[in-house]
Amino acid sequence: MNALAIRVQNLDKSFDEVHAVDDVSFEIHQGEIFSLLGPNGAGKTTTIGMISGLLRPDAGQAWLMGHSILENPKKAKAILGIVPQEIALYDDISARANLNFWGKMYGLRGQALSERVAAVLKIIGLEDRQNSTVSKFSGGMQRRLNVGVALLHEPHVIIMDEPTVGIDPQSRRKILDSVKQLSHQGVTILYTTHYMEEAQELSDRIAIMDNGKIIAIGTHQELINIVGELDRITLTINNETTKVIKAWKALDGVMKITPEDGTIHLLVKDSNQVLPHLFEAANQSNVRITSVDIQEPNLEAVFLHLTGRALRD
Amino acid sequence: MKIIAIALKNLWRSFRSFFALAFMFGVPILMTVMFSFLFGGIGGDDSEFTIPVTHVMLVNQDRGTDLQIGFEMDKNTYSSMGLMLLEILQRDTYTEIMTLETAIETKARKMVDEQQAGLAVIIPEDFSSALLGQSNRTTQIEFYKDPELSLGPQIVQSIVMSVVDGFSSGSLTMSSVTSALQEKGVDLNYEEQMALIQDLSEEMENDPLNSGQNLNVIPPLAEQDAKNQSDSLQTILRSIMSGMMIFYAFFTGTAAAQSILQEDEKGTLPRLFISPTTTTTILNGKFLAGFTMIIVQVVVLLVFANLVFGIYWGATFPLLLASIGLVALANSFGIFIMSLVKGTKQAGIIYGAVLTFTGMLGISSVFVMGTPIEKAFNYLPLLVPQGWAMNAFTATWKGDWPQILIHTAGMMLLAILFFFLGNMRFKKRFN
Ligand SMILES: Nc1ncnc2c1ncn2[C@@H]1O[C@H](COP(=O)(O)OP(=O)(O)OP(=O)(O)O)[C@@H](O)[C@H]1O
């Protein structure tokens, strides 16, 4: 059990009507990068809130390096660094003043504090702007500082909640690289995102979350295997009729078909072989195919396969 | 200590904020200057102080003397000194200072009690005989005053005393009026003295009746000290300044507590909660910041008013008590108020309605000073915490120890109560 950095057992949380987190369990090993991938409202932030002690679970438990967040919050929190989804900084003071303050909140003092502040400024690439007021920073710089705050006390475990939302490619790259670098140093990382590319690039293992539930968990390859070697075809058509959908469904090699307002998602065994038949059937139903997109299996396809919906709408 | 780090961070942010500084220091000082212009008309050389006209009830119980002699003045003979005093006070000379009504004692006292008269002058039975006997005479006239009105009745009282003085010494001088007033603790400022002298001497010159009267008006020495000159302005400034200080100290307390909600909405408070810092530490850090801010505000305003406006606040120890009470109460009231509020969106209502209303009521004694409803505002403001603070500061400069102690104790009790409730609600909310 001590080899586990994070252990989550049957976490459950409801807000009024919404069952935000529904019996979620998983384990993250030390040194792993583990992604929680899911669309908006899947329950990622709520799950993290319970792991970090911000939210009290309705049921279930979470442990950080063996310390229960409910029974021993101070110890559990001390080994945890958190990058909240929303930027949580004092924007009327400087970047350096922010780091100094947050460092103190994690018990850093004097020499150790100033060394860590300097190191973090270097990691997030804000050394030249350290004395500027945060409100004058670009969104990307604020995000980098938001990450930096979580690194100050050299936590064993870092949880990052969609740290790259809405930022420029350079800042994004910087954050992704720093995640990898931290992992190389042996830090365990729980990373949430709704970008499957990020989950794919970073993660040792991925949990796919939807409607408060973990619907699949495993390495990238293991998840892809769920959909098998199926290719994914996305078609747009000028006139969605049940006739054409029926005809396509009946075709050999079409495993799954999901119509969505003039856009049709199909999972097929071999796109090369199926594609001509799709056009043929369309012709017969007087339907024009206006665009075609073919994708080799990926997490998007897995999500689609499991939920019948696209990961991003 | 994390508490101190949190408090310092809050203070650092506040003292960098123009808005916060303006409300803590700029606005109270500006408001004081503004209201002083409005009420006191400071700064104008042509400012006219009107001496208030006092309605005086005269009760003449003087039985004359056993000798049955008459008293002569201006060719008239009076059977008692009391009647003579009445005759003198009825002259046009004093019409701009008092309106005179004779009555029996019970009615006179009642009129004063009901604030329909400012002063009752009760001349005792043995007034004439005591005067003749040259014994202890001035103490025998009773002056029954409305305690809330000071200036008008004091002037009349001094005039009466001077007239009585004049019965024996044969001269009535302005300086005897002013020194009598000073003995009573009323310092007329220069303008008021000049207005009084002008009124008296003009009447005297124009009125043929007075020609033979030996009323001698001597202007006061020109080098009356500066303190005397500005004394009533002082009272006005002091009241307004303390009112404004109290009003805005409560704003500071509320703004400091509001930062808890702001941080909650900004996400920095949740971020503090996921650090290994307890809720108690975090909240106490915020409370300490508010406390320190109000201390700084109160100290700066007290010192500023003393140095720039020359306001004397009272003795050090009572002032310290009143200030500590104010700081504690303003801070915990802010905590309490903000603990009732869901989010910063509602804060506008708090400032606009609750704080402004309670604040104005609390310091309302400033605005009704010298008006007939003044008395009602002795106790009404005690419905709100600001009123306790206002009364404590008023008692402080009056040197009224029982009032100082009562109001400081009241403030501390309220502060403890508000802190307890607010703290409990915040803890419950964030746990
Ligand atoms: N404090 C709250 N009060 C009420 N409902 C909430 C609250 N927090 C979350 N929810 C609801 O719980 C569900 C899960 O929300 P959560 O924020 O955990 O999702 P998420 O996966 O983080 O989504 P996103 O990608 O948008 O951040 C949503 O339906 C959300 O509306």
Ligand SMILES: [Mg+2]
């Ligand atoms: Mg989220």
